[in-house]
Amino acid sequence: MYVDEHIGTIIPECVVGPLYTCPTARDIAAVQAASPQPLRPSFSDVSAIARQLVLTMSVDRPVIRVGPDPSANEWNMAVVGHPLWLWTTEPGTKSATMTSSGYRFTLAATRTSVTFDPGDGTGAITCRSMSAYPGSSAVGRTSPTCGHTYQHASPAGGSFTITATGTWEVDWSAMGYSGTIPLTLSQTRALKVGELQAVRVG
Numbered sequence: 001m002y003v004d005e006h007i008g009t010i011i012p013e014c015v016v017g018p019l020y021t022c023p024t025a026r027d028i029a030a031v032q033a034a035s036p037q038p039l040r041p042s043f044s045d046v047s048a049i050a051r052q053l054v055l056t057m058s059v060d061r062p063v064i065r066v067g068p069d070p071s072a073n074e075w076n077m078a079v080v081g082h083p084l085w086l087w088t089t090e091p092g093t094k095s096a097t098m099t100s101s102g103y104r105f106t107l108a109a110t111r112t113s114v115t116f117d118p119g120d121g122t123g124a125i126t127c128r129s130m131s132a133y134p135g136s137s138a139v140g141r142t143s144p145t146c147g148h149t150y151q152h153a154s155p156a157g158g159s160f161t162i163t164a165t166g167t168w169e170v171d172w173s174a175m176g177y178s179g180t181i182p183l184t185l186s187q188t189r190a191l192k193v194g195e196l197q198a199v200r201v202g
Contacts, residue, residue: 041103043177050105050172053098054181059109060090062164064116064189067133077192080150085143086116087130088164105174109183113167118148119160119191150193159192 067085070078078084092111097104115126127146142149154160168183 041175043179046103046175046177047172047179047181049100049103050107050174050179051181053096053100053105053107054109054170054172054183057094057096057098057107057109057170059094059168059170059183059185061185061187062088062114062166063090064162064164064187065089065132066162066189066191068136068139069133070192075194075196077194078150080153080193080195082140083142083147083149085131085133085138085147086125086127086162086164087132087143087146088114088166089132090166103174105172107170107172109168109170111166111168114146115165115167116146116148117163117165118150119162120150120152120154120193122148122151152193153195154191154193159190162189162191163187164189 065087066078067087068078068082070076093109095106095108097106099105113126113128114130115124117124125146125148130146131143133143150160163186165184165186168185170181170183172179172181
């Protein structure tokens with residue numbers, strides 16, 4: 001049997017020449033020992049690549065909606081003491097297949113909640129489900145899932161800043177490994193809040 005000449009350093013019985021001639025089956029084991037398989041990447045290496053890919057998969061930031069829509073009234077503002085419905089309209093899932101460093105990754109992102117900070121100092125509201133405002137039939141009604149009622153007006157000539165933060169879980173798999181990466185994305189919206197005062201005539 002003829003084998004590559006580097007085998008001669010492993011099997012002394014091989015005859016020296018342009019090729020080494022080995023009279024026994026020992027060369028087979030030597031070839032296997034001299035030709036190691038490529039090393040499999042570690043979980044930490046693959047997960048590090050996955051984290052970088054998550055940042056490039058373009059998961060949508062929250063698109064904040066408020067109902068009743070302040071722009072629909074003549075004052076262009078929300079009203080103190082009137083319940084507001086809060087929700088977002090960006091897709092709640094996103095998937096992608098990407099290749100990096102020669103490895104193929106499958107990623108699936110799922111939004112698990114949205115946290116609203118209404119900007120009036122009352123604290124954040126975390127919503128695992130949200131309901132879109134159905135229209136005038138719901139005026140004065142509290143959202144069954146996610147909402148807020150402002151108790152005082154925004155600063156004179158100014159507005160409150162609503163911040164919505166979407167919390168996501170991104171499942172990934174590649175090279176026989178898998179894992180979940182957390183992701184948060186935020187967006188803001190200005191909201192003017194004022195008081196309506198009755199005027200007595202006569």
